[in-house]
Amino acid sequence: MAFDTESPTLQELLRLQDELSAALQRRFGQTLAVCVTDVVGSVEYFRRFGDVAGRALQQRHFDLVQEAIGAHGGRLVDTAGDGAFFVFPDAPSAAEALSAIQRAASAQNLARPREHHLTLRGGLHWGFVLTDGVSVAGDSVNLCARVAGSGKEEGLAEAELRLTRAAYLELPPALRMRCRALPAAHLKGVEPPVTLVALEWEDEATFPTSVRCEETGRVWTLPRRDLLGFGRIAEHEGVKANDVVLEAASPEATSMISRWHFELRRGTTGFALRALSDARTEVNGVTVGKGCEVPLPLGARVVVARTLSLVFVSPREGIAGTRMP
Template sequence: MQPSKKSEGNLDRLLKARAEIDEELRRHKSTLTVLFTDIVGSTHYFERFGDTAGLAMLHRHTEQATAVIQQHQGNVIKTIGDSVMAEFPEPTLAVRAAVDIQRQQWKQNEQLPDQEQTHLRIGVHAGLGFRYGGDVYGDVVNVAARVTKRTGPAQILISGAVRETLSGDAQLRCHSLGKITIEGRAEKEEVFEALWTDAETYADLRRRLSSALQRGDLVSPGVQLDDLMPVEPG
């Protein structure tokens, strides 16, 4: 059966409307910087210490991360389970915030027994996206989330797009971890680790995290710590 002229006309109108929407979205797109935090092993923490302690831990992280993000001109977009999503006006501010969040978490952990410590992974990416209704959308969000998933405990991973903007900042030290596969992308993405502590503390922290993983005190599904955290950062 051949389509009627009326149905063809409706299809033409739909295609035209779609093209107009796509063009409108393109006009509103801009380069955004998105940061995600994620608490490693939060489910295990709830199971081990109970709902009350687990909720208190989540609330504490959200409050602390939000304060640091705002200090660096960032905007918390939303919390998703044990994660905080934020947007920044430029990548340097996002990485500085990530460094301060990790340092704050480390200081907090120093006051707690190993079994009660929590560790964060943080991912940052910059790319095209758009703001709508107080939220952020686009490929930039998807890549930032997937970079975060590949991050190890107490680690910050940033994309190559973010790294390019940090070349003139001597206080932000990074080294390449090579290219990783990002779900939904044909080409691999080079990622860099942003270092937030000195080499001695870094090596000690890695040893402690490795021991915690082996004991089962820290649970990080899908993450191979040895692959992500070199013993001697460059």
């Protein structure tokens, strides 16, 4: 029977609205871990390689999501463009699934050229939603999408997982120890600024996060990518040449460093260094020939062309204020 919307008074309609809202929340309201992931740089990838390659990249993303949510008890809600939206009954399972997705993407990238690497960003929020078991809606969904995209707004073009404080507080101590605080984020349509943390999915005792030059004291934060280039030039024919541009104290010394000197490849158990140049490269006192590859442990010292000494470290562990309280 159709409801008569013309006869009731304003007060009666307002009361009915409140009753319907309460009924919706009682029947369909749940608190869930909401996750959103998307592909970094997908627009440029489609432009360079075409629709078929771009769609294949998206499918790799969706396949990894399906595998992870199946293993951790989640549910895929929707995919649109290069993004995926999925939920879990608890935040720890969601955090582990997001970490598994990133590790799986990294493992796949080992067998592919750099330009075809799959780089993902993700967001996680713990909050109230309305769901009928199929669709999921509410402010929590919108907030999570903003969190996942916040790195893009900041110009961050690397893999990262960002969590709201509400999600962080649902994590056990072991997972909290893998989080580091980020500056408060000004998200579009969200007030006030949102407290966020980044979840590390790799073991910082295995993977260095920064490199320090002993001669100049300069420190570079290593981008979260699966292939990192080191050399003396920043660009070549309008394309980024190296992730870390090496410069010595003088132009003469810098010229001894090759344009592309060495690269780091991210493996399942740590980085490996591959020498790209005939110019000398040493790892912990051992010379690495051009085309050869050696493990790069945390704390390794790399000497470049007998000019620069680079030490690979994980300084986050000792920096006050980087861990959430």
